[in-house]
Amino acid sequence: MLAKITFLGATGTVTGSKYLFEACGKKLLIDCGLFQGLKELRLRNWDAFSVNPAEIDAVILTHAHIDHCGYLPRLTRQGFKGPVYCTHATQAFCELLLRDSAHLQEEDARWANKKGFSKHKPALPLYTTQDVESCLQQFTPRHYGEDINLCEGMRLKFRDAGHILGSAFADIKITRGNTIRKILFSGDIGSPNRPILNDPVQVYEVDYLIVESTYGDRLHGDSQSAREHDLARVINDNITRGGILVIPAFAVGRTQELLYHIRELENRGAVPPLPIYIDSPMAINATAITAKMQNDYDLQARMLMLDGQEILKPANLHIARSVEESKALHAVKGPAIFISASGMLEGGRILHHLQERLPKAENTVLFVGYQAEGTRGRALQGGNTEVKIHGQMVPVKAHIETISGFSGHADYREILAWLMGFNRPPKQTFIVHGEPDASRAMGEKIQKQLDWPVTIPKHGQSFELN
Ligand SMILES: [Zn+2]
């Protein structure tokens, strides 16, 4: 046996990505994500970790989304002392996202104690701000393409996955005597032709592939120009009604992409320059980080910069950093656009805006990202006529719109096209990071189209790699 892989998350779900990879006497954890969404999944975050965290030699992060890095402070809290390898942009975004995550955990525990609805007395957070600060000390950022020696005979390389800035495929190469094996963890694969981001890098030689399948049974359908057209329509319809267009968006990635698109639409005269408010300190900070990471931009964004364009600045952009500034937005009269977090309506300032704006028909809520099962976002998308926010039922009168093509994930056609570029079939392809139907569909398509052997691993299942 050359290596062993154990699936500790992202099986039958898009959350909780965690793969234990054992080789050359080392224990590595590829991604260290938090389970989110359904309660039965969230409870897994509290289970004892299946290996002693003190025995894990290193963690490798594919990108900074919480479903890929949000368990890390818990791992550190339980004794993990090794390095955390990731790209520089991933490190910068993790600082933001993990601090925010600890804050949310602490808030949840405080809330549970106040209301007395926790089984644990007192309710404890999954991890604290202090745990996050110590785990941030373990970060060891690396550039794309750099050789990272994990031990004699095993090297790691990050390759641009085009999903969010800093996102990477973890490309592991094991050399033992004359035997060379390459194992590729896709993390989340970006959709091609997105603003700011590079297309996912083509890889060629892979023996074992671990590939995501979020959109394994769906197509984005529309081209980027069609999506911009849709966005213009939603913005202009909302102007006609004089409402507030509330866009829940992940602070990292989606917010910046929206700013880019809106600026483009304004430049072309497709929408008038409306007041746009970013109401999320994290999104404001993520936008500032994005503005600095120009060497990770795609060529088109870099060329716009050469022409003197500020690619993330629509004409009438405002930010609400403090709580007072956020509250003041309740008095804002439409038409205007609010961009706020969290993207799936699981917490954050967006909830206050929904409470205020959902009951009025002139307003619009626009989804531009994937809404996982069990989230409020999914409930609204599914046409619920009321949703519970802060313990109160809020009637839904506002227009609910979805533009799915904005997803940061490649759809199955884009993934198949990427796989077609491999020089040879992998010995085994493991399908992960999808709801069950999506993973199954992705597996069937890979078998049918490419005739590759595929496996859909179950939670906790291990496989020997030879
Ligand atoms: Zn992601």
Ligand SMILES: [Zn+2]
């Ligand atoms: Zn993910």
